[in-house]
Amino acid sequence: MARSPDFREPSLPHPLQRVLGSLSAYRWTAIGALFSTLLLTAAYAVTPQLFRWGIDAGIAQRNLRVVLYSAGWMVGAAIARGLFNFGQSFWAEAASQGVAYDLRNKIFSKIQNLSFSYHDQSQTSQLLTRVTSDIEQIRTFLSTSLMQVISAIVTLVSVAVILLLMNWRLALITLTVVPMAGWLMAQFLSKTSSLFGQVQQQLGDLNAVLQENLFGVRVVKAFVRESTETARYTTLNDALVKTNMKTIRAIHDTFPFIFLLSNLVTVVVVGYGGAAVIGGRFSIGELVAFNSYLLLILQPILLIGFAAPAIAQAAASAERVYEVVDARIEIRDRPHASLFDSCVGRITFEHVFFRYPGATTEALKGVSFETKPKELIAILGMTGSGKSTIMNLLPRFYDVTSGSIRIDGRDVRDFTLESLRSHIGIVFQETTLFSGTLYKNIAYAKPDATLEEVIEVAKTAQMHDFITSLPDGYETIVGERGVGLSGGQKQRIAIARTLLTDYKILILDDSTSAVDAKTAAQIQTELDNLMRQKACTTFVIAQRISTVQNADRILLMDKGRLVAQGTHEELMFNSPLYGAILESQVKQKERV
Numbered sequence: 001m002a003r004s005p006d007f008r009e010p011s012l013p014h015p016l017q018r019v020l021g022s023l024s025a026y027r028w029t030a031i032g033a034l035f036s037t038l039l040l041t042a043a044y045a046v047t048p049q050l051f052r053w054g055i056d057a058g059i060a061q062r063n064l065r066v067v068l069y070s071a072g073w074m075v076g077a078a079i080a081r082g083l084f085n086f087g088q089s090f091w092a093e094a095a096s097q098g099v100a101y102d103l104r105n106k107i108f109s110k111i112q113n114l115s116f117s118y119h120d121q122s123q124t125s126q127l128l129t130r131v132t133s134d135i136e137q138i139r140t141f142l143s144t145s146l147m148q149v150i151s152a153i154v155t156l157v158s159v160a161v162i163l164l165l166m167n168w169r170l171a172l173i174t175l176t177v178v179p180m181a182g183w184l185m186a187q188f189l190s191k192t193s194s195l196f197g198q199v200q201q202q203l204g205d206l207n208a209v210l211q212e213n214l215f216g217v218r219v220v221k222a223f224v225r226e227s228t229e230t231a232r233y234t235t236l237n238d239a240l241v242k243t244n245m246k247t248i249r250a251i252h253d254t255f256p257f258i259f260l261l262s263n264l265v266t267v268v269v270v271g272y273g274g275a276a277v278i279g280g281r282f283s284i285g286e287l288v289a290f291n292s293y294l295l296l297i298l299q300p301i302l303l304i305g306f307a308a309p310a311i312a313q314a315a316a317s318a319e320r321v322y323e324v325v326d327a328r329i330e331i332r333d334r335p336h337a338s339l340f341d342s343c344v345g346r347i348t349f350e351h352v353f354f355r356y357p358g359a360t361t362e363a364l365k366g367v368s369f370e371t372k373p374k375e376l377i378a379i380l381g382m383t384g385s386g387k388s389t390i391m392n393l394l395p396r397f398y399d400v401t402s403g404s405i406r407i408d409g410r411d412v413r414d415f416t417l418e419s420l421r422s423h424i425g426i427v428f429q430e431t432t433l434f435s436g437t438l439y440k441n442i443a444y445a446k447p448d449a450t451l452e453e454v455i456e457v458a459k460t461a462q463m464h465d466f467i468t469s470l471p472d473g474y475e476t477i478v479g480e481r482g483v484g485l486s487g488g489q490k491q492r493i494a495i496a497r498t499l500l501t502d503y504k505i506l507i508l509d510d511s512t513s514a515v516d517a518k519t520a521a522q523i524q525t526e527l528d529n530l531m532r533q534k535a536c537t538t539f540v541i542a543q544r545i546s547t548v549q550n551a552d553r554i555l556l557m558d559k560g561r562l563v564a565q566g567t568h569e570e571l572m573f574n575s576p577l578y579g580a581i582l583e584s585q586v587k588q589k590e591r592v
């Protein structure tokens with residue numbers, strides 16, 4: 001994912017620290033989990049002492065009562081362990097689910113608010129991986145690894161103290177295993193930590209190919225590229241498995257040594273401790289308890305070992321999640337921004353220059369024009385000449401690089417984004433529909449619209465007859481991205497959707513390009529009246545001469561510059577480029 005539009009304040013704490021901080025919203029649940037962990041550790045630590053008591057004061061003294069008591073207490077300790085184990089995992093899971101829920105919402109609303117420039121430079125699949133897999137890694141860290149580490153540290157410290165109190169010499173020998181195992185773990189982590197970030201990145205890349213193929217399945221089949229695409233996916237899948245195998249290899253390079261250490265220490269305890277028992281300096285019960293503690297002390301080291309990769313993975317994931325959460329929203333309300341609630345129709349572009357983020361050349365070069373109230377402006381030009389770019393700047397999808405855009409004398413950057421965008425009705429060049437009914441798709445920006453209102457705009461968009469011919473009418477479900485509708489039908493739904501909004505300025509970006517000429521002309525006639533009544537200014541980016549001829553004024557774009565403007569007749573007379581474009585279209589029409 002490109003990183004240029006986003007940045008993280010250097011003063012921000014480490015991402016994992018921030019994840020821990022977000023637990024504060026679930027502090028009582030987290031405290032419940034912590035408390036259960038401490039009690040669980042205590043229940044584990046007390047068991048060897050019960051053994052010692054049962055052997056020394058019970059078996060060795062042939063006192064059956066003590067043996068039975070110690071056995072009874074051991075059962076009690078086992079039940080307590082079960083209960084505290086349940087409490088620990090239940091509460092830890094609940095807190096982690098809460099944090100994941102908050103993070104998912106946070107990242108989703110951030111994605112909604114990020115500027116177009118961020119989305120231009122980021123890969124959708126990487127964003128998807130961050131919202132799903134990365135947040136899941138963080139959740140697993142909180143519910144499992146964090147608890148493992150806390151319980152391991154508490155166990156390690158408490159058992160070390162108990163061992164030192166029982167027999168400090170033997171304890172010191174036993175505890176040498178801790179720094180040695182710790183060193184092995186540190187080696188393991190330094191080898192693998194970068195691999196975990198790599199795994200998540202590769203997962204994102206793999207998702208990218210999957211997503212492209214799902215979206216472009218028709219293109220893939222039409223060009224018979226199935227095997228190439230499969231090979232592309234397999235190559236990335238291989239790379240992911242290779243990186244995963246590297247981490248697994250590192251685990252196998254480390255853990256056998258830790259087990260070897262533990263076995264060596266057991267030998268020492270049995271040898272040295274056995275001699276101490278024979279010498280009368282140590283009881284058998286103490287030796288058995290000591291050996292049990294030895295297992296208890298190795299367990300936390302292994303737990304930390306198992307948790308460490310997950311923690312490294314969660315740290316990498318947290319970094320990736322907070323990268324999006326902290327990404328700068330480039331286009332936002334200025335302080336004291338005012339509401340855009342009325343429009344006379346004087347839109348001014350003054351010496352506007354614009355360069356897309358990351359682009360090497362300017363898409364607009366010193367564009368200046370001013371509209372009059374109620375004007376219908378057509379924007380014409382060769383492909384890539386900057387027509388859509390002009391219209392991207394008015395609702396502030398991007399801000400001008402220099403120059404200014406004003407509506408009735410006020411800079412668009414002085415309006416709140418919400419009021420500005422909700423009063424600019426746009427029909428985009430590419431139509432996006434959502435899975436759901438046709439009614440819901442048309443009423444997307446006005447969910448409380450009545451059926452009559454929806455029907456009215458559908459009629460204007462020449463879609464009503466088609467919709468009523470369907471068995472379920474307006475309740476017909478359209479598939480993902482409008483599957484089941486033709487390109488022209490989708491465009492007409494998009495027009496209807498925009499007409500239902502509370503627009504004051506209307507922008508139609510090549511919005512009837514996929515509609516047949518006859519229907520487009522019908523839409524045009526319907527729209528003409530509407531545009532002049534309801535909108536204070538209308539912009540139509542169009543290729544068809546009919547649309548251009550209807551316009552009050554035509555802006556002619558060429559390579560980012562506004563090269564001519566005027567009515568159809570004026571431009572025919574004045575502009576060789578306009579003449580050339582018209583001529584090519586007439587020829588094209590004749591050929592058709």
Ligand SMILES: Nc1ncnc2c1ncn2[C@@H]1O[C@H](COP(=O)(O)OP(=O)(O)OP(=O)(O)O)[C@@H](O)[C@H]1O
Pocket residue numbers: 120356357359363381382383384385386387388389390429
């Ligand atoms: N998101 C973007 N990032 C970088 N460059 C872009 C981006 N969008 C457009 N451009 C570039 O800006 C220039 C103007 O593009 P624009 O989409 O405004 O052209 P257009 O006149 O609307 O073209 P068309 O008729 O093909 O839709 C083109 O050179 C294009 O490559």
